[in-house]
Amino acid sequence: MKPVVPYLRVLAGLFAGVTLWLAIVEIIHGNVAESLIQLLFFVGLGYLAIGKPLRDRHARVEADRAALAARAEAGHQAFLAGDRSAAFAPPPEPSPPPKMRRGVLIAALVAAAFVLIGIIGDISDGLDAPSGNDATTTPQTSARVTPGSTTPAPSATSAAATVPVVTSAPAAVSTTTANAAAAGTSAVMPDVECMDLQTAQDTIQAAGVFYSRSVDATGEGRMQVQDRNWIVVGQQPSAGAVVGEGEALLSVVKEVEFAGCR
Template sequence: MKFVVPYLRVVAGMFAAITLWLAIVEIVNGNFADAILFVAFAAGLGYLAIGKPLRDHRRRIKAEQDAIAARAEVGHRAFLAGDVRAAMAPPPEPPKPPRIRRGVVIAAAVAGLIVLMGIIGDISDGLDSPTKDDASTTPRAAAPTTTTPYTTSAATTARTVAPETTPATRISTTQVAAVASTAVMPNVVCMDLQAAQDTIQAAGVFYSTSVDATGQGRAQVWDRNWVVVDQTPSVGASIGEGDPVLSVLKEDEFSGC
């Protein structure tokens, strides 16, 4: 049984790390009650994994300190008795820590690799809530986006501000510059989210937002794993910072693209 116990501790530590990661995912998704539950499970599993090694470590330190204190007391009494040689004797050797088997180290490394791969997979999938998997396994079909060609001419795109004779209605130079700097919304439907954001930035607007088209509120952690299925405002509309809103689905979900 003593041979198996270290490996059981490794397994408990692996599940403690997985449960703690699930708690982090729940916090990202705003499910704080579920996150607290996962943290409690992680604490229990963590205690099973490292509780006894920590207690053994504290016992070794206490035994070493007690041995040094006893040796100091013996040396003090020997010095008072005139036995200088006994008083100057070296302190006792500290107890040696138990050897860690190579198999346990390998098992711990494999467990850590499994946890790391799971975290990377969750990040690439958008940090879905593990307690909300049954909410909607089949995403709602996105409403088809119909786009009409948007043609502009130099006369219609350029906004001319006629000077007014009344000072109260006169447009300032700053307002004219703001109107002139307004960007035009490009067509980004069926692009991956990263490419869509780059296209909007190239049009002159740096900040845009994205939302989960299924309504589950999933976080878009890895932009290239999401596809734009709808956009607001429509193609050709004037946009400013924060105006573009992109509805997205995962690349492996049906998007109609």
């Protein structure tokens, strides 16, 4: 059983890294209670992973200090007795740290790579909302996204993404126009549908408004971490309306979910 223990600590460290990342995701989505639960799991798994090595290192340091103190006391007594050679003898060598087995080191590197790849994949995927929030998301329909349409376009292939149709809200245009007119900075809203989110933001900034907002068109609350991986399928207000800072709202889906514009 003893040779397996280091690998079990590596496994505990792997799950500790996963639960820490899940806690960070919960905090990003505002789920404080769930994040605290994940942090408790992280602390427990982290202790199982590195608790014993830390205790062993502390015991080794304390033993070295005790040996050094004993050697100093013995030298002092030898000096008082007139034995100068014993009094000025070199201190004892510190105890060497235990060597990590090659297999354990490889397992630790593989576990770290697994956690890192999972984090990178989650970030590139838009930090999907945790499963506990699924009940609050809007239902999806089996249709491709067709901007400016009130009926879903027929699917061309079986790989079409299932996302709801996004339509602009004409009623919000007049309110947005009035708010923008009262604001200090305003511009004419350009047509940015079918652009990737980064290009759409740059276009709105070129029109004279720096700050725009984006939202997941599927209602799942996914975050747009890499703007160029998202496509604008709806905008509020519509093109030609006056818009102020923070009033441009872009509905987006992932690039792989986008079926193209008519």
